[in-house]
Ligand SMILES: Nc1ncnc2c1ncn2[C@@H]1O[C@H](COP(=O)(O)OS(=O)(=O)O)[C@@H](OP(=O)(O)O)[C@H]1O
């Protein structure tokens with residue numbers, strides 16, 4: 361089927377959009393357990409970028425799993441499809457000239473590798489929000505761990521489903537050791553050089 365799909369080249373290119381925005385576009389991918397701190401940190405990173413005039417957009421479970429991916433469960437296969445679609449959406453947004461922040465548990469290494477392949481290595485910054493399951497369970501922001509322990513939620517990452525930690529993330533944040541502010545600063549410091557256009 362795909363052999364009959366012929367890509368149309370449009371006159372306004374990704375490069376044109378980047379130079380109009382005066383910054384590069386890429387994907388900052390936050391992975392970690394539920395309650396690890398992905399949304400808290402991504403939200404503050406986006407605010408700082410936004411205030412500097414950077415064009416951003418954040419994708420997270422709320423706007424994706426309630427919308428375009430509302431047909432998907434937490435089975436391994438559906439998580440893979442969830443992450444694949446998010447990667448494709450991110451790729452379009454990168455094309456549109458945005459700095460995309462994506463905050464998903466994304467527990468499988470092969471799925472995160474697939475994201476990197478879809479958006480291309482140079483457009484992918486992996487941020488591992490490394491918080492122990494004990495701490496996430498203690499925080500239990502949404503009461504999900506309690507439900508998982510009671511057997512009301514199956515496939516709960518960290519309890520009854522695996523989390524494959526990144527081995528060489530671009531950035532690792534141990535939230536039990538650093539404050540939210542320190543975490544945000546570390547990420548901003550890492551991505552600031554990446555924002556600069558190559559011809560500057
Ligand atoms: N079984 C199970 N395991 C993990 N998480 C669960 C589960 N059921 C519901 N939730 C809630 O869904 C959010 C995770 O969705 P994601 O799309 O990020 O998951 S995944 O990347 O497809 O694994 C996750 O959001 P965050 O807490 O923001 O990570 C949870 O609120």
Ligand SMILES: Nc1ncnc2c1ncn2[C@@H]1O[C@H](COP(=O)(O)OP(=O)(O)O)[C@@H](O)[C@H]1O
Pocket residue numbers: 392393394395396397398399400401463499501534535536538539540543
């Ligand atoms: N250093 C830290 N970094 C991020 N979150 C932290 C930190 N210390 C405590 N928290 C708290 O942990 C919780 C993380 O929740 P959330 O950001 O929704 O996680 P996730 O998006 O990974 O599910 C928040 O209540 C946040 O205030």
